[in-house]
Amino acid sequence: MSDKIKVLICGTGFAGQGHADAFRYAGAEIVGIVGRTEAVVHQVAKDMNIPYAGTDWAQALVDCQPDVVSIGTPGGAHVKPIKQAIEFGCHVFCDKPLTQSGETAEELYQLAKMKKVKTAFAASFRYMPEVLHAKRLVEEGVIGEPLEVESNSHFNLERDIPFGWSHRKEDGGGRLNNNFTHVLSIVTSVVGEKILSIMGEVRDDLGKAPIVDGVHNFKTRRDFIPKDLNDPSLEWGESNVEWSYNVLAQLQSPFAKKPVSVMFKHGGLHPRFNEDHIVFYGSKGAIYIKGHYAAGPLYVYGANKEWQEVPLPADIAADVPDVDGDTERNWRYLIRELVKDIKGEEVAPYQTFKEGSQYQKLIDLIRKNDNWVDVSHL
Known part of the structure; x- marks a missing residue:
């Protein structure tokens, strides 16, 4: 039996594939990948030598028994799979944005705290x-x-x-x-x-x-x-x-x-x-x-x-991780820190769902566009 950290990937595009490479770089084992389209997810799994491919996230959690899930889909599709993964007891690596709203982002942050799982928020160009x-x-x-x-x-x-x-x-x-x-x-x-x-x-x-x-x-x-x-x-x-x-x-x-x-x-x-x-x-x-x-x-x-x-x-x-592409390099840096933390090694503080929820609430405030002062009468 392998003692490597087991990772299940959500998303088959650029982010999902990049996350898989980054977790492998950090010494983790990619046990499965889930996507929306059956033909696509099976092709990606074959190309990346990932043993499990499917379109049912909840079933994949049961079948793969991951320690960590990695969320590489657009932000509007994050809430449900992250909730299911946290309830399953998984640590979570999530790309930005955490969700599509401050309210749902805060909900995920509080759930992760309650379940005491580790989270990483990949606003990773730091x-x-x-x-x-x-x-x-x-x-x-x-x-x-x-x-x-x-x-x-x-x-x-x-x-x-x-x-x-x-x-x-x-x-x-x-x-x-x-x-x-x-x-x-x-x-x-x-x-x-x-x-x-x-x-x-x-x-x-x-x-x-x-x-x-x-x-x-x-x-x-x-x-x-x-x-x-x-x-x-x-x-x-x-x-x-x-x-x-x-x-x-x-x-x-x-x-x-x-x-x-x-x-x-x-x-x-x-x-x-x-x-x-x-x-x-x-x-x-x-x-x-x-x-x-x-x-x-x-x-x-x-x-x-x-x-x-x-x-x-x-x-x-x-x-600095040796890989082409700034995005890929920064994923590898943060994922390396998360994997070390999960293993109990000492690491510097990194951004979690706390920052992910804070950033989403800030974005909600900025989008209101209500900071203007009408001076047309002056």
Whole structure:
């Protein structure tokens, strides 16, 4: 009998397959995979050498007897399988967003606490190497007291990507669920985890998208954009989520006397002119990281009044999982921590359903768009 941690995967697309690879990297055993479409799940199981494949999640829990389940489906499909897994006594790894609403996310968090199972919430770009580097530099006092942070990104996504879960609030779509969760996690990991206040506004710049059959893997959806968008027989779906957002937040930092101000700016459909970036400003200097998710390189502005590129420390580089793709690398980092924790090994704190439920409640507040003051009469 194997003494490896047994994992059951929910979802057969990019996330489900990526989670399976990441758990194997951490030394776990993938005992089964569940998907909606029988032909697809059996093909994925065959391709990935997974012994069990099925379409009935509840039955798979009984048949596979997993220690951990990994949820790699869109956010709107998370609640039921996670509830069933927790009731079954399983630990849970879940991709972001935790659910489609703050209410259901809080329900899952409380259930996991009551059942005393471990959970991990994969807003996992906080494990980008240069984010870990920035965290160390702030802790060392390189920029003095953190004062404010700026996160700026423009994705220039194709407007005609086929209609799917990313266009629907009820399915866990929207840029807050799928971008803000990561950048908020990045900033809090560097500055401080305590979020004191938040406000924001959202905007749907898209409106509609073409309905196309056959899209299964999120990463290949661009391949299905119709060649003739003026075809009168083409059907269109209506978007009901944000494609741009502006958010202001205040964080409590153990390295600052006053709350740290944070500005998050994201345009999902808009082109960038200069580099996307995240900047941490302090009383003695600043840290600038290129890239919307802080891919690097990293620069420090210090006493010499110049920006200087600072190489990634060797120990941080050596601890980064060796795999292509930032998303895949960060899954492997977090899953490695979760597996160690389940085994009883000492690990650094990681994000759980506590943060997952908090983030979802924050997103609900931001989406209300009720922070405006009417000054038209002035």
